[in-house]
Amino acid sequence: MIIKGKPVADEITAQVKAQVMKNKTGQTRPGLGLIRAGSHPSDLAYEKGALSRMEKCGISTKVVALPQETTQKQLIDQLKKLNDDPTISGILIFRPLPEHLDEEAIQKEINPDKDVDCFSPINLAKVMADDATGFPPATPAAVMAILEHYKVALSGKRCVVLGRSLVVGKPLSMMLLRKNATVTICHSRTENIEAICQEGDIVIAAIGQSKMIKKSWLKPGAVVIDVGINVDEQGQLSGDVDLEDCLDKVAMITPVPAGVGSVTSSILAKHVLKASIQ
Numbered sequence: 001m002i003i004k005g006k007p008v009a010d011e012i013t014a015q016v017k018a019q020v021m022k023n024k025t026g027q028t029r030p031g032l033g034l035i036r037a038g039s040h041p042s043d044l045a046y047e048k049g050a051l052s053r054m055e056k057c058g059i060s061t062k063v064v065a066l067p068q069e070t071t072q073k074q075l076i077d078q079l080k081k082l083n084d085d086p087t088i089s090g091i092l093i094f095r096p097l098p099e100h101l102d103e104e105a106i107q108k109e110i111n112p113d114k115d116v117d118c119f120s121p122i123n124l125a126k127v128m129a130d131d132a133t134g135f136p137p138a139t140p141a142a143v144m145a146i147l148e149h150y151k152v153a154l155s156g157k158r159c160v161v162l163g164r165s166l167v168v169g170k171p172l173s174m175m176l177l178r179k180n181a182t183v184t185i186c187h188s189r190t191e192n193i194e195a196i197c198q199e200g201d202i203v204i205a206a207i208g209q210s211k212m213i214k215k216s217w218l219k220p221g222a223v224v225i226d227v228g229i230n231v232d233e234q235g236q237l238s239g240d241v242d243l244e245d246c247l248d249k250v251a252m253i254t255p256v257p258a259g260v261g262s263v264t265s266s267i268l269a270k271h272v273l274k275a276s277i278q
Contacts, residue, residue, distance in 0.1 A: 002243075003252045005142070005262035008149040012266040013056055016273050020058040023277060030276035031060040032116070032268070033082040036094045037075060037101065038068035041231045043094045046261070050092070053265035059272055062088060068098055075101065076109050083111040090116035090272035095167060113278075116271035118171060127171045130178055133278070135271050140172035142263035143204060143225050144179075150252060152202065152223050155180040160200030162186050162193075162213070162240065168206040168227055205240035213241040215249040224253040227260050 020030060032054055036043055047063070054061045062085075064078045075097075082088050091114045097103050112122040118137040126134025147154065159181040163169035173183045181202070186193050188207070197203055197217040205213050206227035218224065228240030239256030246253060254260055 001252045002247070002255055003146065003150050003259075004255065005146060005259045008142075008146050009053075009263045009266040011149065012145065012263070012270055013053065016057045016059075016266070016269045019273055024058075029058075029060060029087075030090065030272045031062065031085075031088045032272045033062045033064065033085065033088040033091045033114075034094070035064045035066065035075065035078060035082070035091070037066045037070050037098050039065075040094075041235065042229050045229075045231075045237075046094070046265070049261065050265045050268055053269050054272070057266075057269040057273075059269055060087065070098070070101075072101055072105070076106060079106065079109050083109075083114065088114065089276035090114055090268075092117050092268065093119055095119070114275055116268060116275055118166075124166060124171065127174055130174075135275070136175060137167055137171050138264045138267040138271065139168050139206075139227060139260065140175055141267045141271075142260050143172055143227065144175050145263055145267060146225060146254065146260065147202070147223075152252065154202070157181050157201040158199055159183045159202045159204065160186060160197050161204045161206070162197070163206035163208070163227070165206070172204065172206070207240050209240055210238045211240070211242040211245075213246065215242075215246040218246060218249055220249055221251045222249075224250050225260060226254050226256050228256060229261060 051061055082091050107119055110120050112120045115123050116135050118124055118135055123134040127136045159176050161169050161173050164185050164187040173185055176183050186196055194217050198219050202223045204225045210230035224241055226239035226241040230238045237257050
C-alpha cells in the first residue's frame, strides 16, 4: 500500500485554516518569515510548497532570499529584523546553510518563540525533554502525523531510523520513544546496517542516498517512511528507498515525491499558528 501525504496534509491544512479564520479578529494574524541563503533546488522546491500551503491556510509570508556568498552579519541582521517584526510569528531558516557560515552562532540568534522548525538549541532541548511548548522540526513531526493518520501502531514496535541529523534523525527518534517504540539509529558508520534494517517493523529512511534501501533490507510486512529528497542532474526527485523494488514486500510505504514532503509544509503552518497564539 502506497500511503500518500496529501490526505494527511489536507486534514491538517483544514484544521489550521479554520483556526486562523476563527482568530482573525482580535489577535495577530500568523505570518511566516523564510530566510534562504543560495538557491539549492531542494530549498526552492520546499519554499514553493511552503508558500502555497501558507496561502491555503490564510498565513502571510515574507521571503528573505540572500545570495550564496552572504556574510554572517548580513544573515543575522535579516534574522533580527524578523525577530522584531510583529507581523511575523514564525521563522524558518533553510538548512544546511552555506559552509562558510557558522550555523551554531546563528542558531543562538533566532527567537525561540518564533523558531517553528527547531533551529534553536532551546527548542531542540524541549524536544528531548518532551516539553510541548517547543517546536519540533517540521519533517519529523510530519513523519509522526503520517504514522498516526494511517493508524500505524508504535508502542512496543522496533523502529529503525536511518540518519542521525538534528534536522530529522535525532529528534524523530525522541518522538518515537515518546510513543513507546524501541528505536535503533543507523548512520554512515553503522556496521551490518542492512541486517539491522531487516529487524525493523517500521523503517524510516533519512540518510540522503538515492534509492539506497532495497527490498533485501526489509522484513516482510514492514512499514517504510521515506524522508529522503534527492535531486538528480535532470532535476528528478527520488527518495532514499527504491520504491519499485520494495513495493511487493512491505505493508505500507511513502512515495517521493507526494509523501512526507507534502505533509511537512502543513506541519509548518500548524507551528506558525501555534506561535501566534501561545
